[in-house]
Amino acid sequence: xxxxxxxxxxxxxxxxxxxxxxxxxxxxxxxxxxxxxxxxxxxxxxxxxxxxxxxxxxxxxxxxxxxxxxxxxxxxxxxxxxxxxxxxxxxxxxxxxxxxxxxxxxxxxxxxxxxxxxxxxxxxxxxxxxxxxxxxxxxxxxxxxxxxxxxxxxxxxxxxxxxxxxxxxxxxxxxxxxxxxxxxxxxxxxxxxxxxxxxxxxxxxxxxxxxxxxxxxxxxxxxxxxxxxxxxxxxxxxxxxxxxxxxxxxxxxxxxxxxxxxxxxxxxxxxxxxxxxxxxxxxxxxxxxxxxxxxxxxxxxxxxxxxxxxxxxxxxxxxxxxxxxxxxxxxxxxxxxxxxxxxxxxxxxxxxxxxxxxxxxxxxxxxxxxxxxxxxxxxxxxxxxxxxxxxxxxxxxxxxxxxxxxxxxxxxxxxxxxxxxxxxxxxxxxxxxxxxxxxxxxxxxxxxxxxxxxxxxxxxxxxxxxxxxxxxxxxxxxxxxxxxxxxxxxxxxxxxx
Amino acid sequence: xxxxxxxxxxxxxxxxxxxxxxxxxxxxxxxxxxxxxxxxxxxxxxxxxxxxxxxxxxxxxxxxxxxxxxxxxxxxxxxxxxxxxxxxxxxxxxxxxxxxxxxxxxxxxxxxxxxxxxxxxxxxxxxxxxxxxxxxxxxxxxxxxxxxxxxxxxxxxxxxxxxxxxxxxxxxxx
Numbered sequence: 035x036x037x038x039x040x041x042x043x044x045x046x047x048x049x050x051x052x053x054x055x056x057x058x059x060x061x062x063x064x065x066x067x068x069x070x071x072x073x074x075x076x077x078x079x080x081x082x083x084x085x086x087x088x089x090x091x092x093x094x095x096x097x098x099x100x101x102x103x104x105x106x107x108x109x110x111x112x113x114x115x116x117x118x119x120x121x122x123x124x125x126x127x128x129x130x131x132x133x134x135x136x137x138x139x140x141x142x143x144x145x146x147x148x149x150x151x152x153x154x155x156x157x158x159x160x161x162x163x164x165x166x167x168x169x170x171x172x173x174x175x176x177x178x179x180x181x182x183x184x185x186x187x188x189x190x191x192x193x194x195x196x197x198x199x200x201x202x203x204x205x206x207x208x209x210x211x212x213x214x215x216x217x218x219x220x221x222x223x224x225x226x227x228x229x230x231x232x233x234x235x236x237x238x239x240x241x242x243x244x245x246x247x248x249x250x251x252x253x254x255x256x257x258x259x260x261x262x263x264x265x266x267x268x269x270x271x272x273x274x275x276x277x278x279x280x281x282x283x284x285x286x287x288x289x290x291x292x293x294x295x296x297x298x299x300x301x302x303x304x305x306x307x308x309x310x311x312x313x314x315x316x317x318x319x320x321x322x323x324x325x326x327x328x329x330x331x332x333x334x335x336x337x338x339x340x341x342x343x344x345x346x347x348x349x350x351x352x353x354x355x356x357x358x359x360x361x362x363x364x365x366x367x368x369x370x371x372x373x374x375x376x377x378x379x380x381x382x383x384x385x386x387x388x389x390x391x392x393x394x395x396x397x398x399x400x401x402x403x404x405x406x407x408x409x410x411x412x413x414x415x416x417x418x419x420x421x422x423x424x425x426x427x428x429x430x431x432x433x434x435x436x437x438x439x440x441x442x443x444x445x446x447x448x449x450x451x452x453x454x455x456x457x458x459x460x461x462x463x464x465x466x467x468x469x470x471x472x473x474x475x476x477x478x479x480x481x482x483x484x485x486x487x488x489x490x491x492x493x494x495x496x497x498x499x500x501x502x503x504x505x506x507x508x509x510x511x512x513x514x515x516x517x518x519x520x521x522x523x524x525x526x527x528x529x530x531x
Numbered sequence: 532x533x534x535x536x537x538x539x540x541x542x543x544x545x546x547x548x549x550x551x552x553x554x555x556x557x558x559x560x561x562x563x564x565x566x567x568x569x570x571x572x573x574x575x576x577x578x579x580x581x582x583x584x585x586x587x588x589x590x591x592x593x594x595x596x597x598x599x600x601x602x603x604x605x606x607x608x609x610x611x612x613x614x615x616x617x618x619x620x621x622x623x624x625x626x627x628x629x630x631x632x633x634x635x636x637x638x639x640x641x642x643x644x645x646x647x648x649x650x651x652x653x654x655x656x657x658x659x660x661x662x663x664x665x666x667x668x669x670x671x672x673x674x675x676x677x678x679x680x681x682x683x684x685x686x687x688x689x690x691x692x693x694x695x696x697x698x699x700x701x702x703x704x705x
Contacts, residue, residue, distance in 0.1 A: 089701055202603070206554055206596045213561060213589040223571060225582040228564060251633070258629045258662070421666055427658035428688050431651050434637050435692060439702040444642045447705075451637055455630075463550045464542045481585040488579035 038164060041387055045394035054097060054398075061098040062402025063410075065105020066112075070414050072119045073257030073422060074429065076106035076305070077249040077361040082429075084242050084369045085436030092373035097395045099369055103362045104156055104345055104399035107305055108407065111148035111338055112414050115141055124305035124344075127313040127337035134329035142411075146275035147331055149407030151287065151338030154280070156400045158291030158339070159298065159346030164393045166299075167382070170354040171389075174379035177355070179487035180498050184507035185301070186212075186480035189357050191511050193302025194469040201518045203465045211473020212480055214239060221482050234445040241368040243437040243449040244474055248467050249361065250433045251454025254426050256461060273411050283335050286316050290339035297340075298347020302472040304360030305341040305348075312340025346396050353377045353389055357476065361468055364475045372440075547600060548609035554597025561590030625662075632658055647704040648693045656685030 049058075061083065068079035083102045087095035110125030115132035128148060135144035177185070190212060194204025217228045218238025229235035280287070290312035297308040316336030317326045326333045348359025349366065356378040358364035370377055375388060382389065437450040457467045491497050498504055516522050565587030570578075601609075632654070640650035660681040667677045696702045 086700060202596060202600055206593060206600065209589050209592045209596065210554075210557075213586060213593065216586045216589065220582045222580055223574070223576065223582060225569065225571065227568065227582055227586060228561075254633070255626065255629060258625070421663060423663035423666065424659055424684060426662075427655045430633055430636070430658075431655065431688060431692055434641055435647070435696055435702070435704070438641075438705050439696060439700060442703060444705065447637055447641065451634065463546060465550070484585060485580055489577050493579055 038168070038390065041390040042164065042393055045387065045390040046397065048093070048391070049097065049394055049398060054094065057094055057098050058101050058398045058402050059405070061101035062105040062399060062406060065102035065107075066109035066403065066406050066410065066414070067417055068102070069106035069109025069125075070112040070121045070417060071420075071425060072113050072117070072121055073253055074425075075122045075249060075253060075361075076103055076110075076124065077245065077365060078253055078429075079103070079106045080362045080365040080369075081242060081246045081249060082432055082436050084365055084372070085246065085432075085439050087369075088372065088440055092370075092375055093391060095373055096366075096369065096375070096392070097398070099366055100349075100392065100395040101399040101402050103366065104342070104396065105403055105406070106362070107341055107345055108148070108152040108338075108403040109414075110341075111152065112145065113418060115144045115148060116415065117418065122305070124309055124341040125337075126306060127309040127341075128334055130313075130327045131330045131333040131337075134327065135331075135334065138329050140329070142273045143276070143279075143331075144334060145273045145407070145411065147279060147334050148338045149273070149404065150275040150280055151290070151335045152342040152407070153400055153404050154287045155291050155294055155339035155342030156345060156396060156403070158288070159295045159343035160393055160396045160400070162292075162295045163346040163350055163396065164390070166350055167353050167389045168386070170350060171379065171382035174354045175383075176503065177379060178501070179483040179490060180501055180504045181507065182479055183483035183487055183498065184504050184511065185355060185357055186476040186483065188507050188511050189301030189476050190469055190473050191514055192300055193472045194466065195514050195518060196300075196303045196307055199464055199466055203463075204469045207460060207465045207467065208469035208473045211470040211475075212477045213473075214244075214470075215474050215477020216481060221478060222485060234443070239449050239453075239474070240440065240446055241474060242365065242372070242440055243446040244453040245361075245365050245368070245471060246433050246437050247450035247453030247455075248457035248471055250429065251450060252457030252461065252467065254430055254433075255454065255458045257422055258426055273408060279331055279335070283332050285319075286332050286336050287339050289315060289319065290336040291343040294340035294343030295347035295350075298344035298359045298363075299350050301351055301357045301359055301476075302361075302364075302468060304362075304468070305344045308344035308347070309337045309341035312336045312343075346393075349392060349396075353381055353392065354379065356479065358472065361471055364471060367475065544604040544607040544609035545611070547604035547607070551597050551599075551601030551604055555594055555601060556597075558590050558592070558594030558597050562587055562594060563590075565590055628661065632661070642705040648689045651692060652685045652689035654685075655688045656681045659684050 064083065065079055068074045069076060079102050080099050083099055087098050090098070106122060107124050110121030111128045111132065113119050113121040114125040114128040115136050118129050118133035120126040120129055132144045132148065135141065190208035191205065194208045195201045215238070218236055219226055226236050293312045293315055294308040297303055297311055313333055313336050316332055317323055320326065320332055322330060322332060344360065348363035351357045351359050352363050352367045352370070356367065358367050367377060376384070433450055434447055437446045438444065440446055460467055460470065487498060499508055565583035568583030570581045570583070636650060636654040640654065641647065660678065663681070664677065667680070672680070693704060697704055
């Protein structure tokens with residue numbers, strides 16, 4: 035415990051330089067602006083910033099990415115409250131009560147609540163990040179090929195099931211993502227697969243251009259076809275949060291923080307599910323249920339605490355298992371690998387200080403959003419007035435030059451375009467993109483683990499089902515799939531009725 | 532990750548049928564490709580290490596799930612002819628323009644010998660001129676003013692992006 039605290043102080047101290055403080059302030063601002071602009075998401079922001087920070091030292095680059103991530107998730111609340119349009123999908127739950135409060139003339143108070151909730155949520159998540167990462171790291175050391183195989187399947191299946199819509203389509207997208215990860219040289223014998231003799235494809239698709247395409251270019255195409263109504267801002271009062279609101283709803287803050295963090299830990303689920311789950315839990319437990327959806331302080335507090343607590347939560351499995359808890363965390367993981375940081379089960383053995391570095395980065399990001407939450411209202415309103423038709427070409431130019439900057443090759447730009455078009459088409463046919471991306475991230479882990487496991491057991495499948503952790507993971511996957519089968523769900527609903 | 536499905540906009544079962552069949556064909560193609568892949572017997576590798584194993588399993592899974600999607604769409608009336616909404620038709624033109632312009636910039640201008648600053652200036656200016664026309668017109672701005680604004684945005688974006696990438700991020704521009 036004390037060792038952890040000392041390591042945290044050491045990490046925090048290392049970031050207290052003028053250069054780092056500048057990066058914190060600049061990247062939190064970029065994150066808040068990206069988050070506030072409807073159509074631009076945290077994933078897009080983190081992916082674009084990854085391309086821009088490629089030449090920086092790893093600690094500074096990751097500091098920038100974490101501040102952008104936290105800032106974007108927070109920034110989404112501004113447009114949710116002021117325009118009734120969630121800046122990011124994570125803020126959709128905040129529209130319900132945030133905008134209702136704004137219409138009642140309490141937009142300032144709503145923004146203050148959102149700031150308080152986001153700050154408290156990030157702090158709670160940060161606490162669990164510091165607490166659970168070493169514990170989960172110890173557990174991860176017990177993982178072998180069999181467990182990692184099921185973990186990869188678990189990530190794709192759970193992400194596909196929980197990201198909304200049709201789970202069947204989510205599973206197809208997830209398996210397609212896993213397949214895309216097999217394109218190029220295989221990880222054991224370097225045999226070229228599905229590269230059709232192309233030298234560029236022999237190396238496979240790089241993750242960051244694919245993410246910039248799926249979450250950047252595709253989102254641009256979607257944003258361009260959605261007509262945004264002219265911006266009308268309700269009059270607002272002071273944005274300084276009231277201590278009374280924090281004290282009155284401390285139970286909601288704590289509950290939402292815990293829910294958000296734990297949803298973050300589940301691979302591939304993410305901030306929007308965290309916000310909705312926290313909101314639903316707060317409504318169930320509230321004495322003022324009737325106020326929810328009509329301007330409930332408690333509802334807004336729950337949604338904002340939940341989605342921001344999810345951010346540190348989503349980083350826990352990245353650090354310990356190399357499995358992302360959300361889409362932006364997947365980009366963050368890719369950035370860590372690009373910068374030579376190797377997250378995974380060995381992190382607490384090889385570089386335990388890095389875990390506390392991330393906790394310190396999270397604290398600095400929280401300070402960043404607190405500062406901007408209290409000061410930036412008028413500036414953000416000005417940003418919200420910039421039309422989509424002006425923002426879109428600039429973002430597209432950044433998508434192109436950002437992916438090119440990664441390795442100086444045009445193939446990465448083509449990859450970005452391909453995944454942008456693919457992401458757009460999938461969205462049009464109501465296939466979720468998140469499981470596809472998670473599949474690409476987890477494909478290598480799944481393949482290596484399956485082949486290693488089969489070699490170790492000489493083709494015997496028994497260890498995949500009988501080893502304790504494997505059995506638990508398989509049991510959860512089977513349960514998730516079975517519950518989504520129409521016959522089974524009808525049986526359960528029928529019995530309940 | 533995001534809840535990306537818009538529940539207000541149900542998809543006609545016919546489109547699910549098309550996508551289900553497309554995935555079935557794709558899964559079958561992957562499976563066939565994996566089956567025909569070299570098994571590296573000359574290297575005497577373990578039979579569970581053959582490169583086509585995992586793609587083959589994934590191809591089979593995609594094939595089966597695609598088939599389930601197609602059959603489910605048929606059960607939901609996917610064989611009946613879909614009603615094409617007016618919104619779809621009106622959106623198609625605008626979408627095609629955005630696609631065309633972005634792809635022309637990324638594939639036809641960047642990396643083809645044209646200076647990056649010029650390509651970016653032209654792309655941003657034309658994009659704003661074309662897609663911001665309606666909004667500008669509603670603000671009562673005449674054609675000359677609209678052109679001037681678009682060129683200003685184009686020049687500013689090109690200058691900021693090129694200078695920052697070249698001199699701050701130290702990237703050799705395409």
